[in-house]
Amino acid sequence: MKAASVRFTVVGWWASTAIVNIVLPASLPTQSPSRTIVAQVDHVMIRTNERERIVALLADTLKLPVVWPLPGSTWTFSTGLALGDLNLEITPSQRAIDTQLGDIAFQAVDFDSASDRSKQRGLDPRDPGGYTDSAGVKRWSTLGFRHPFAGTAFFVVKYHQFDMNERRTRFNNALRERKGGPLGLRRIVEFRLAYAPDSLAAARESWERLIGAEKVPSDRFAPPAGPAIRLVSLSGPRASSMLVEVESLAGAKRAAKSLELVLSSHRDSVVLDPARFGGLRFTLVGPSKSP
Structure with missing residues (x-):
């Protein structure tokens, strides 16, 4: 979790991502921790001027668990939902x-040495x-990076009041x-960043230096755990996109249609209507x- 820009040194890079249709790769290669600074994505920031509606859709309609704020908390800046x-x-x-993908926060392999290792x-x-x-x-510490390009930025985060792995599992x-x-959501498999x-x-x-790649050059980067990052060259309008694995594609198609969430349906995928999510694409x- 990251607070408003006035509280952070690691802020200010906002960008969007895009894709029209995504095909799931046959496997998700992973990197050895020795080749990467990060262990996996901890959270992704989603910017929206329709916060209450988007939270209600994700938490109440799609039943994503609310991670924060917990009952009795005075935190009001953001809402965290588990996917x-x-x-x-x-x-x-x-x-x-439009509702867009913002910065991506990673759990570091070792936060205390992340600065030296990144250098x-x-x-x-x-x-x-x-x-x-x-x-x-x-409550938490962050380490961000300067970027020689415009696009979705990344940083690493360490929480001091709880175990990140335990909370993730819970x-x-x-x-x-x-x-x-209702959609049988399991996990995000891949982010597409434009x-x-x-x-x-x-x-x-920069992504290769942070995560490493199985082959160079590559536009796909897989941390040791969690979703991969794929880079996309896009000169048109930009919008965020996430590839999400479900329990049953047939069941997800039926449920999404019933909820009037479908933009297009294909043999191997279903694209949810970005208009229902303020522009965000799933x-x-x-x-x-893959594991």
Whole structure:
């Protein structure tokens, strides 16, 4: 979770991503922790000027578990919802824009050495940031990176009041207990991030330094766990996109149609209507053979 920009040194890079249709890869290659600074995605920030409606759709209609704020909490900046092994952080936007993918927060393999390791790999880390509450308790720390390109940015986060792996498992289990809600949602398999053609090469280089790639050059980067990142060159209008695995594609198609969420249906996928999500794009696919 990340607070408003006034509380952070790691802020200010907002971008969108795009895709029209996505085909699930046959397998999801993973990287050895020794080749990457990050372990997996912890949460992704979603900017919207329709926060209440988007949260209601995801939490009440699609039954995603609410991770924060917990009952009795005074936190009001954002709402966190669990989708598999990561969280969606719904944050208010100060501009009249479509609901869009923002920064991606990773759990580091080792947060304390992340700055030094990132320098060794040619990244340019910013000064550490974070959030301390009104009682003077340090809640989390962040480390961001300067980018030579325009596009979705990344940072690493460490929470001080709970175990990140335990919380992830607990809310993943909560989603499973709900059978993934009416759509049978399991997890995000892949993020598609769009960059202008003239900045794609620089973006590719920075993502490779952060995560590593099985082959170079590559536009797909898979941390040791969780969803992969795929870069897309796009010169037209930009919109966010996530590839989501469901329990049963046939069942998800029926439920999405009943809820009037379908934009287009295909043999191997169903694309949800971005208009229902304020512009945010989800493509649903059936169970994969990947872990």
